Amino acid sequence: MTSGLVFALAGVLLFVLGLGGVVMLSHALRRILAFNLMGSGAFLVLVGLAQRDGGVDPVPQAMVLTGIVVAVAATALALALVRRLHGAHRDD
Amino acid sequence: MTDAFLDPLPWLIVLPLAWAAMAFLMGAGRGARLAIVALAMQLFLALILATQVLESGPVTHVVGGWGAPLGIDLLADGLSVAMLLLTQAVALPLAVYAQAYFSREAGQFWPLAGFLLAALNALFLSADLFNLYVTLELLSLAAVGLVALGGKPAQVAAALRYLLVSLTASGAYLMGVALIYGVYGTVSIATLAPLMGSAPPMALWLSAGLMLTGLLAKTALFPFHFWLPPAHGGAAAPVSALLSALVVKASFYLVLRLALDVFPNLTALVAPGLGLLGAAAILYGSWRALRTHHIKRLVAWSTVAQLGYLFLVFPLLAPDGLALQAGVVQAIAHGLAKAAMFAAVGVLMLATGRDTLEGLAGVAHRVPLTLFAFGLAGVTLMGLPPSAGFLAKWLLIDAALSHGQWGWVAVVIGGGLLAAAYVFKVxxxxxxxxxxxxRFQPVPRSMEWAAFVLAAASVVLGLRGVELMALLAQGAP
Amino acid sequence: MKSALRLAVVLLALVLAGTLMAAILELPGANQSLPAAVAAHMAVSGVEHPVTAVLLNFRGYDTLLEVAVLLLALLGIGAAVHAGSETEDGGAEGDPVLAALARLLTPLLILAAGYLLWAGAHRPGGAFQAAAVLAGAAVLLHLSGQMPAWSSPGLLLRLGLAGGLLIFLALAAGLLGQGALLRYPPEYAGALILLIEASLTISLGLILAGLFLMLAGRRGGA
Incomplete structure (x- = not known):
């Protein structure tokens, strides 16, 4: 079993764990963390599966870099909304 | 070499990105005039692109000059161009409307709207599954920002819920893309299509399932509709109009694109299920629209119902192309009509200062043009001739009859009656x-006229069905 | 009822994980043709590192949209946070040790960012990594009380935030003269990519810092 395949299988576990978390958890902060877990899982599958024969493939690596930046942006927006909601509730 | 400068296709993406960034530079609340001028140009560009596609078939733009699968290709076929035309045609009157609606308190509306439109155009033109993921995220973030625009707790809560659903859905879509890349080593739709054999590996089934489920959640198909009424019903009127008319259509377009070009065999298997969910959406959405007293919620629930029709298309997809035409005409008809309806409701709420049905008493004499617009949009939603909604439902019934599937006919007719019930209630x-x-507040005339133009377009388009059919035939499989 | 639902979700998740793993394990050997295509075109890509070549040349259009996503997140935060009229917080208390450390580290971090930007052409590194380091420096300065939080960015700051996207976009459109969006002429590819990366480093550094500093400025209800 190559390291790529191990990454892909670990990615599946993270993805499913995150998906379960997003569906089942109720606290917004935990759901944001769960979403990030899910994203990391998908990134691992993207990179690992393509390189399961031990070769190097720069294309999924670049895609994952793009994906990470998108995830950072989305997480920041989500955190801002949570914080705004929290502040608003304390004001009322 | 230089005629690439005159190619309308890349400008449909560059132009909205540019004016969105410029509006951001100009500062909060500014950029309305810039947006209106740019949107008029975009509509013109989309029309040129449509004539090109009508005359000489699908147009490709090879970004970077590399060509798929190494680079990313943009493709405008009949389906893409129809959606592009809808997008620009809805956005321009809504921009005129929004200029008056927000007056000085637009906040970040203009840059957010610019990025939203750039994301839509980029999505409709992309022929690369990973690039589509990026456009989906661009679209979600813009839409969520717009929902949160007012900053009221209910809006922020709706935005957060929408964001979490949307991100989870994008995650599922990305997992699907990862599996596809792992199996075939490419994410270009044109490169993938011939590789799809008749006995695909299990990973491909899972990939199709994940991508489809994610996109259904983004389209708010029953039972994933729960996030839509608070988000669309709670946002500012121009935002609700953009979201209901365009944003949910983008993920529907992508489902259709995947079904036609990437997973034709796999989609045939789940098509009856999609049809049933669509039928459930029509009935449940209409019933909730009938039960609510909040006028904007009523229109939002009507969106849940009208989205159902789009999914009746899948069990009827056939080489005759009837069902595809029905789906696209419905998407366009609903896009124009729902934009008109949210715009009209925004005027009614400004005029009366209330958001309930009871508060509407007497508006017929105060803002008759707006009420007329609401009624015209209602004609399209009900599917009465000569509206585009009638054309869509007629095509759908035609397709159902030619397959001998009578059940769908009953759903279409029943949904029309329910729509009539909630429209007449208003x-x-x-x-x-x-x-x-x-007491009635005066409302800027430009808002009333914008709503009327959108509503009138949704009706008149029914008379121009022939051109639309010819356009859709370009590049259809 | 609720625990039954949770059990169902857990079971479904287990089934999904199992089938996904089985599907991955049953796949035949990888059939990747793109690494060869990337390698074949490295000479005309303008850079020496394949990941950078994919990010900024072969799939540079993805990166263009991604920069827009980042700016959009900042806008969304502005839309959500700004609409509320909450009290402003002048910045964290200055801890003298932290402040001294931040003053010491900031020039080093800027230097490191410059190195990462330069290194991206031939080894792992590049604009995003450099920008992340710059943003880290800004956050450090804020936490040590030497940089105020942002409430509403002024024109100069907005220019810095949007500049990277605007330059990237102008170049992409300008290269239509070569026949397509972002079609670099091979002889200038290296210089143009460096120009894009340099402007992105500054803009992305500001945006990433902004994601933190815009939030820091508004302490809800405080």
């Missing part, structure tokens, strides 16, 4: 006499 209230103590 109209009846509007024609009641106003109570003695009621």
């Amino acid at each position: 109209l009846r209230q509007a024609f009641l006499l106003a109570p003695e103590d009621s």
Whole structure:
């Protein structure tokens, strides 16, 4: 079993764990963390599966870099909304 | 070499990105005039692109000059161009409307709207599954920002819920893309299509399932509709109009694109299920629209119902192309009509200062043009001739009959009756006499006219069905 | 009822994980043709590192949209946070040790960012990594009380935030003269990519810092 395949299988576990978390958890902060877990899982599958024969493939690596930046942006927006909601509730 | 400068296709993406960034530079609340001028140009560009596609078939733009699968290709076929035309045609009147609606308090509306439109155009033109993921995220973030625009707790809560659903859905889509890349080593739709054999590996089934589920959640198909009414019903009127008319259509377009070009065999298997969910959406959405007293919620629930029709298309997809035409005409008809309806409701709420059905008493005499726009949009939603909604439902019934699937006919007719019920519920209230103590605020005429133009377009388009059919035939499989 | 639902979700998740793993394990050997295509075109890509070549040349259009996503997140935060009229917080208390450390580290971090930007052409590194380091420096300065939080960015700051996207976009459109969006002429590819990366480093550094500093400025209800 190559390291790529191990990454892909670990990615599946993270993805499913995150998906379960997003569906089942109720606290917004935990759901944001769960979403990030899910994203990391998908990134691992993207990179690992393509390189399961031990070769190097720069294309999924670049895609994952793009994906990470998108995830950072989305997480920041989500955190801002949570914080705004929290502040608003304390004001009322 | 230089005629690439005159190619309308890349400018449909560059232009909205540019004016969105410029509007951001100009500062909060500014950029309305810039947006209106740019949107007029975009509509013109989309029309040129449509004539090109009509005359000489699908147009490709090879970004970077590399060509798929190494680079990313943009492709405009009949389906893409129809959606592009809808997008620009809805956005321009809504921009005129929004300029008056927000007056000085637009906040970040203009840059957010610019990025939203750039994301839509980029999505409709992309022929690369990973690039589509990026456009989906661009679209979600813009839409969520717009929902949160007012900053009221209910809006922020709706935005957060929408964001979490949307991100989870994008995650599922990305997992699907990862599996596809792992199996075939490419994410270009044109490169993938011939690789799809008749006995695909299990990973491909899972990939299709994940991508499809994610996109259904983004389209708010029953039972994933739960996030839509608070988000669309709670946002500012121009935002609700953009979201209901365009944003949910983008993920529907992508489902259709995947079904036609990437997973034709796999989609055939789940098509009856999609049809049933669509039928459930029509019935449940209409019933909830009938039950609510909040006028904007009523229109939002009507969106849940109308989205159902789009999914009746899948069990009827056939080489004759009838069902595809029905789906696209419905998407366009609903896009124009729902934009008109949210715009009209925004005027009614400004005029009466209230957001309930009861508060509408007397508006028929105060803002008759707006009420007329609401009624015209209602004609399209009900599917009465000569509207585009009628054309869509007629095509759908035609397709169902030619397959001998009578059940769908009953759903289409039943949904039309339910739509009539909730539209007339609003109209009846509007024609009641106003109570003695009621006060009406004056509303800018440009808002009334924008709503009317959108509604009239949704009706008149029914008379121009032939051109639309010819356009859709370009590049159809 | 609720625990039954949770059990169902857990079971479904287990089934999904199992089938996904089985599907991955049953796949035949990888059939990747793109690494060869990337390698074949490295000479005309303008850079020496394949990941950078994919990010900024072969799939540079993805990166263009991604920069827009980042700016959009900042806008969304502005839309959500700004609409509320909450009290402003002048910045964290200055801890003298932290402040001294931040003053010491900031020039080093800027230097490191410059190195990462330069290194991206031939080894792992590049604009995003450099920008992340710059943003880290800004956050450090804020936490040590030497940089105020942002409430509403002024024109100069907005220019810095949007500049990277605007330059990237102008170049992409300008290269239509070569026949397509972002079609670099091979002889200038290296210089143009460096120009894009340099402007992105500054803009992305500001945006990433902004994601933190815009939030820091508004302490809800405080």
